[in-house]
Amino acid sequence: MDLNELLKLSWRALLANKLRSFLTTLGIVIGVFAIILLVSIASGLQTYITNQIQGFGSNLIFIIPGRLGGARTPGGVMVNKLLIQDSQNLSVKLKNVADIAPVIQQITTAKYQNKDDEETSILGTTANYTKTVKNAVVEHGRYFSQSQELSGAKVAVIGQTVKNNLFELEEPVGKRFFIGNNIYTVIGVLKKRGAIFGIDQDNTVIIPLSSAKRQFGVNQVNAIYISANNESQIPFIKDQISSVLLKRLTKDEFTIQTAESSLEIVTNVTNILSLALGGIAAISLLVGGIGVANIMLVSVTERTREIGLRKALGARRADILKQFLLEAVILSLTGGVIGIMLGITGSLILARLLVSQVTIWSVFIAFGFSVIVGVVFGMAPAIRASKLSPIEALRYE
Amino acid sequence: MKDQELINLINITKDYVIGDVVTKVLKGIYLKVKRGEFIAITGRSGSGKSTLMNLIGLLDTPTNGSYILEEADVLKFKEDELSDLRNRKIGFVFQSFNLLPRSTVLENVILPGIYAGVDKKTREEKGRNLLLKLDLLEQESKRPNRLSGGQQQRVAIARALMNNPDLILADEPTGNLDIKSGQDVMRLLKKLNREGKTIILITHERDIAKHAKRVIELIDGKIS
Numbered sequence: 001m002d003l004n005e006l007l008k009l010s011w012r013a014l015l016a017n018k019l020r021s022f023l024t025t026l027g028i029v030i031g032v033f034a035i036i037l038l039v040s041i042a043s044g045l046q047t048y049i050t051n052q053i054q055g056f057g058s059n060l061i062f063i064i065p066g067r068l069g070g071a072r073t074p075g076g077v078m079v080n081k082l083l084i085q086d087s088q089n090l091s092v093k094l095k096n097v098a099d100i101a102p103v104i105q106q107i108t109t110a111k112y113q114n115k116d117d118e119e120t121s122i123l124g125t126t127a128n129y130t131k132t133v134k135n136a137v138v139e140h141g142r143y144f145s146q147s148q149e150l151s152g153a154k155v156a157v158i159g160q161t162v163k164n165n166l167f168e169l170e171e172p173v174g175k176r177f178f179i180g181n182n183i184y185t186v187i188g189v190l191k192k193r194g195a196i197f198g199i200d201q202d203n204t205v206i207i208p209l210s211s212a213k214r215q216f217g218v219n220q221v222n223a224i225y226i227s228a229n230n231e232s233q234i235p236f237i238k239d240q241i242s243s244v245l246l247k248r249l250t251k252d253e254f255t256i257q258t259a260e261s262s263l264e265i266v267t268n269v270t271n272i273l274s275l276a277l278g279g280i281a282a283i284s285l286l287v288g289g290i291g292v293a294n295i296m297l298v299s300v301t302e303r304t305r306e307i308g309l310r311k312a313l314g315a316r317r318a319d320i321l322k323q324f325l326l327e328a329v330i331l332s333l334t335g336g337v338i339g340i341m342l343g344i345t346g347s348l349i350l351a352r353l354l355v356s357q358v359t360i361w362s363v364f365i366a367f368g369f370s371v372i373v374g375v376v377f378g379m380a381p382a383i384r385a386s387k388l389s390p391i392e393a394l395r396y397e
Numbered sequence: 398m399k400d401q402e403l404i405n406l407i408n409i410t411k412d413y414v415i416g417d418v419v420t421k422v423l424k425g426i427y428l429k430v431k432r433g434e435f436i437a438i439t440g441r442s443g444s445g446k447s448t449l450m451n452l453i454g455l456l457d458t459p460t461n462g463s464y465i466l467e468e469a470d471v472l473k474f475k476e477d478e479l480s481d482l483r484n485r486k487i488g489f490v491f492q493s494f495n496l497l498p499r500s501t502v503l504e505n506v507i508l509p510g511i512y513a514g515v516d517k518k519t520r521e522e523k524g525r526n527l528l529l530k531l532d533l534l535e536q537e538s539k540r541p542n543r544l545s546g547g548q549q550q551r552v553a554i555a556r557a558l559m560n561n562p563d564l565i566l567a568d569e570p571t572g573n574l575d576i577k578s579g580q581d582v583m584r585l586l587k588k589l590n591r592e593g594k595t596i597i598l599i600t601h602e603r604d605i606a607k608h609a610k611r612v613i614e615l616i617d618g619k620i621s
Contacts, residue, residue: 005511012499309495312456313556314484314512316477391456394495 010327013299021331024295028335028373029342031285032366036343037350038277039362044347044355046270052194053262057134059231060259061098061238063224063245067252080220081253084213086245087224093244098228098237101125101132104212105222110205112166112177120162121204122179124212132227136206141173141188144208152210157188159204179205182215234258278362282369288335289373296328296381307385308393321386328378329371336370402465403563403595404430404453409462411448422448423459424618430597432563435590437598437609444615447568450599454487454566455479467563484512488557492569494549496541502552503528503537509559520559527555531585547578554585565589568599583608 014021065082087102094100104124110117123129127146130136144155156179163172172186184207193201213219226241228234238256245254300307307320340363350356411423422445430436440446451457452464455471464471471482483489488509496505503524510520528534531551541549550570557565567586571579587608590596598609606612614621 002511002517004517016499305495306497309497310508310512311480312454312483312489313509314480314560316480316512318477319512389457391451394456394491 006322006326007330009323010330013303013327014330017299020295024291024331025335025338027288027291028285028332028370029288029339031281031288031373032336032339032370033343033346034281034284035278035366035369036340036358036362037346037356038281039274040343040347040356040358041350041354042270042274042277043359043362044351044357045273046267047357048355049266049270050263053259053266055135055193056259057227058259059228059234060133061226061228061234061241062257063226063241064255064257065220065222065253067255080222081249082221082224083219084209084221085219086248087221089244089248090224090226090241093240094226094237097230097233098226099128099132100227101129101225102209102221103129103223103225104209104216104218104220106212106216106218108180110162110166110177110179112175115166115168117162117165117203119203120179122212122216123204123206124209124216125206126209129206129225132225134227135191135193137191138188139191141186143188143206149208149210152214153208154182154184154211155187155208156184157190157206158186159190159202160192161200161203162205163189165203179207180215182211184211278365285369285373289332289377292328292331292374293377293381295331296324296378297384299327300324300381300385303385304388304393304396307388308390308396311388311390312394317386320388321382324382324385325375325378328382329374332370332374332377336367339370340366401432402429403432403434403467404428405465406453407463407465409449409452409459409464411445411452411457412460422618423452426462426618426620428613428620430595432595433590433593435587435596435598435608435610437600437606437612438615439600439603439606439612440615442601445618446599446601446615449615450566450568450597453597454489455483480512484509485560486562486564488554488559488562488565490550490553490557490565490567490570492572494541494546494553494573496549496552496556498540498542500540501538502533502541502544505541505552506555506559508556513560515560523559524555527558528552531555545578546574547581550574550578550582551585554582554589558589563595565594565596566599567596569601570598571600571602571605579605 063082065080084102087100091100102125106122107119108122110120127144127149130138130143138157141157143157144153148155158172166172166177167175172189175186176183177186178184190202190204190206195201226237228237238258241256310320343366344358344363347356347358406426406428409423409426410421413420413422426449438446438449448457452459458472466482466486471479474482497508500508503521506527507520507524510523515523525534525537528537531554533548533551533555536544536548536552541552544552565586570582570586574582583605586596586598596609598606600606
């Protein structure tokens with residue numbers, strides 16, 4: 001029996017029960033739609049975070065206190081032993097190969113007139129921070145100089161969120177505002193940096209390191225950013241950092257991260273996320289497949305007489321098998337194609353609100369899965385149909 | 398070839414087993430059918446005539462005995478080989494027509510041609526010729542349920558003729574028809590017999606059986 005004839009047959013049988021075929025297909029549509037959409041979200045997230053990390057610059061190394069992913073001190077509180085002094089030691093050692101910017105970070109209220117921003121992240125750092133961290137760019141005004149930094153000047157460079165919250169439409173440069181109880185003057189505004197892991201990087205005020213040290217009374221730094229002049233020197237610089245820091249600290253008291261190693265972590269996490277989300281979606285596709293099997297069994301039972309007649313007229317087992325298998329495949333394939341189109345559309349809409357990116361492989365996998373679902377779940381009913389004895393089938397009422 | 402034996406049934410028995418109960422439906426049938434014969438098999442309901450027709454039609458297999466169809470020992474055939482044999486050698490006409498409701502008249506007629514692997518153009522041409530012969534050509538693209546009972550049975554006969562089989566097996570072909578349509582169908586079968594087809598007719602009506610050249614009566618699973 002040729003394919004054309006089979007297609008015509010299957011199509012007609014499916015159209016004879018439009019609602020039933022539609023509902024069965026819907027199960028597959030939802031499964032495929034879910035796979036495409038959820039995998040798109042995971043993939044969009046990965047791209048987004050990767051771009052953010054790369055925004056810091058690929059030559060960036062950063063040192064954070066404590067051991068990443070390691071055991072914490074008893075009680076779960078981590079004691080920060082990374083000091084401004086360590087940063088100064090590193091500066092001396094790495095003078096010719098890298099720029100170094102230590103950062104003191106505190107969350108405080110920033111206030112201007114009657115407006116305040118309670119959760120502002122205050123970064124106390126050095127004059128070469130913008131040189132070290134590539135996505136910190138002053139878009140308006142200027143950054144503080146080394147002499148302002150050393151003298152502990154009360155000047156601030158503000159992020160976009162702070163600008164919008166405190167100054168709204170006013171020109172911020174030259175305005176005086178409160179950080180905690182101290183008055184600072186705005187000298188510059190940073191370009192928008194976006195959020196990373198849900199943390200708004202624009203809700204930030206950058207002030208000179210010595211001003212922060214004095215205001216918050218701390219000697220510890222929350223991070224030391226190091227930008228290698230040459231990417232090929234990163235391994236060498238990492239060794240140097242270790243040797244300098246280990247003179248004073250144990251290896252559990254600091255972690256050295258590079259953009260590359262951070263990307264690895266992000267990729268691992270988002271890959272697991274992709275698999276988990278895709279797996280959940282695959283379960284709904286499985287349920288859809290069971291729906292196909294169910295309806296095909298009903299269809300075989302309903303058409304027992306037809307099967308008997310076809311066999312009496314000369315249909316071989318394979319002819320009957322193909323006829324019912326094709327029906328199942330058409331059901332699931334139609335569902336697959338519609339699901340892919342809806343998934344892509346949904347992903348494009350989602351990309352405007354959240355992050356989402358359709359990946360070609362998820363489309364191929366969804367398409368392949370819907371065919372496989374049709375074959376696998378159509379097989380048992382089709383085999384059952386093909387094995388009917390013609391006389392039993394013809395007698396069936 | 399003409400006068401040769403088409404069918405030779407030797408000591409055919411058929412038992413049905415339901416649970417522990419064995420029902421002997423056919424108790425040793427001997428029957429030879431020559432080419433070009435028109436045979437009626439009659440008997441009361443329960444006499445085994447439908448079972449016999451299913452065995453002759455290769456839809457069912459006997460418990461014992463042998464069945465030679467055109468010199469071939471068909472009981473040794475596998476399921477798919479039996480399908481091919483039914484497809485090429487036997488045309489079925491059923492009491493309840495058994496037309497596919499979603500297919501057109503023409504599609505119903507050419508169905509055996511599809512399973513025989515005849516190409517589309519040839520089988521449609523053949524199908525139209527048969528419809529023309531049976532005065533149904535105007536109905537070709539209608540669904541079977543738009544036709545009268547007599548017309549539907551003529552479509553079924555056209556379908557039986559599709560692959561030009563040697564044998565037409567008609568199981569109570571007039572059972573669902575009014576007297577006039579029934580007579581038309583019998584006239585048609587007689588005409589086909591004159592044209593050389595071997596016809597085996599199953600019926601419980603003596604009036605219908607009279608149309609045949611030879612009448613065989615089954616009584617309690619045996620030919621009387």
